[in-house]
Amino acid sequence: MIKSISQFLAVVISFTFVSVSNAQVDIFPEPANDNNPVHTGDCIPQSEMAAIAKNFKQFSNIANREFCNDDSQTWHLLSSLMFMRQTKFAETMTPSEDELFSGKFAHGWYDYFVGRINKLEIVSNCQKGVIAYVYMWGNTMYTCPMALTNSFSSLDRASVMMHEARHIDGFPHITCSKGARQGLQGACDDRISKGGSYAVTVETYAQLSKYAEGIHPALKAYAKSSAIVYADEAFEIPVKIHRAEKLLALTNTQDFHSMDMETKEIKTLGKAPALGHIVRRGQHMILFPEDKTLKAGYVFSHDEGGLEQSPSDMVTDYNAQTPEEKAKLIDLHIGAQWSARVYGDSVKFLCDPRSPSETTLSLPNGLTASSLVYPEGYARDKYSVVLSTVSGDLLEVGCANKRAYVKASSVVLDQPYKRIQKAGGVVLGLTATGDLFQIEQGRSTPVTTDLQGTIVDITPQESFRFFE
Ligand SMILES: [Zn+2]
Structure with missing residues (x-):
């Protein structure tokens, strides 16, 4: 009996990020700088x-010569196989104390993959x-063209391929009943300990970050x-992760600092590539530079460097x-299944992860937007945010039910803020003058720090014991 197709990871990648984009799907452009250590020389x-070709007969006719990067679909398939063949990991890969990394899939990625998949087929009419x-029931992995371009990294593709191979062992997905992906068909597994395809996704990324050798620090981050x-969003039973949260502050000297919420102790981290506004996409941070001649892109706080790859179609646009x-573009919110782009007098929404259709709503009463604020904290699974306006009115x-809306907010504040974020259970506001x-309950108390007057943006940032 022919059973369901498992297109899940693919679908989920789309659902995870499509909300910021009006195009097909989120993309992960291959870094133009040489972040990928595996294919030195690109041949x-x-x-x-x-x-x-021993494992994949389809490559027999090109097995008698070297194959160099010609940006073809074949190249991208081959380079992903090479990534699995050649990426080196630490000799000892200790499991995490929590549920992030069991090490169950740690060894022999290529062998694992070819044990289940022996044909790679490119399909053009993908959903x-x-x-x-x-x-x-098969041994073929079907790949859609969007994954086979320079806009997708070998690291991501290797993780996807391991995920797909796991389905062959008999691990389908389920529809998420709650959380960030609630209602999305095939976007969840039951629990990570069962070791299904999303467990493989989490484990492969965790392993690459913690134990891969020779990978660029930004790719590791x-x-x-x-x-x-994936750990937070793709499981019905929450994944146990040892984590802590601080406030990340960007100051006018382009330095990142972290602030401990209990002690208010400040620690200097790395440099930012530019001043600007940090927009969250789940754990990822995207910097929109103040200097509009610069590009928006992933940003990392510990001097990991940058990635050329674009975080999404929306950012590419x-x-x-x-x-x-x-x-x-004044501000941007990226939820798990929706997004809002804030302009001076309007907001452009994407409310349905399955549809590219956008809705633009004007702000009422001639109000002008100033920024999005998060008095309850940034949350991927929530479907609303607070928009602060130049006049101080909050919207x-x-x-709601995939329909965009703008209405008066019930939030009351005693003074205007440029940003409001929640970190470590504490709600902090940043004023236009750089004060915290x-x-x-809507009442503001000054937080005195050495950074007073110099902070240009704040965002919560988590750390995870396994990656420390
Ligand atoms: Zn899947």
Whole structure:
């Protein structure tokens, strides 16, 4: 009996990120700088080609020569296989004390994959957002064109391929009944300890971040955030993760600092590539520079460097705009299944992860937007955010039953804020003059620190014991 197709990871990648985009799906452009240590020279030697063709007969006709990066679909398939073949990990990979990394899938990725998949087929008519899928009775992995471009990294593809291979062992997905992916078909597994395909996704990203050797620090940081996003969002039973949260502050000297919420102790971290506004996409941070001639992109706080890869189609579109056009985007919220782009007098919503259709709503009463604030904290599974306006009026913007709305907010504040974030259970407000306040029941109390007057943005930042 033919059973369901498992297109899940693919679908989920789409659902995870599509909310920021009006195009097909989120993309992970391959870093233009040489972040990928595996394919130095960008050619696969003939010996490797021959070895791969032993497992994948489809490459037999090109197994007698080296294969160099020609940006073809074949190249992207081969380079992902090479990533699995050649990425080196620490000799000892100790499991985490929590549920992030059991090590169950730690060894021999390539052997694991070829034990289940022996054919890679490229399909052109993929459903929106799908990047790869398998039929659980088969040994073919179907790959969609969007995964086979420079906009997707070998690291991501290797994780996807391991995920798909796991389906062959008899692990389908279920519809999420709660959380960030509530209602999304095939976007959840029951619990991570069962070791299904999403467990493989979490484990592969966690392993790459913690134990891979020779991987660029920014890619490692990216893999860490990806592991946590899947752990937090793709399981019905919450994954146990030892974690702590601080406030991350960006100051006008382009320095990142963290602030402990209990002791208010400040620690200097790394440099930012530019001043600007940090927008969260789950664990990922995207910096929108103040200098509109610069590109928005992933940002990391501990001097990991940058990634050329674009965080999403929406960011790619933004980066293609003129500085004047870019300046019109005032703020951006990225939820798990929706997004809101804030302009001066309107908000553009994407409320349905399965549809590219956008809704633009004007702000009422001639109000002008100033920024999004998070008095209850940034949460991927919530469907509304508070929009602060130039006049100080607060609005609630969001999606209800996939319909966009703007209405007066019930939040009351005693003074205007440029940002409000919650970190470690504490609500903090940042004023336009760079001062911090603690906010309790709408009342503000100054928080005095050495950074007073210098902070340009704040956002919560978690740390995880396994990655420390
Ligand atoms: Zn899947």
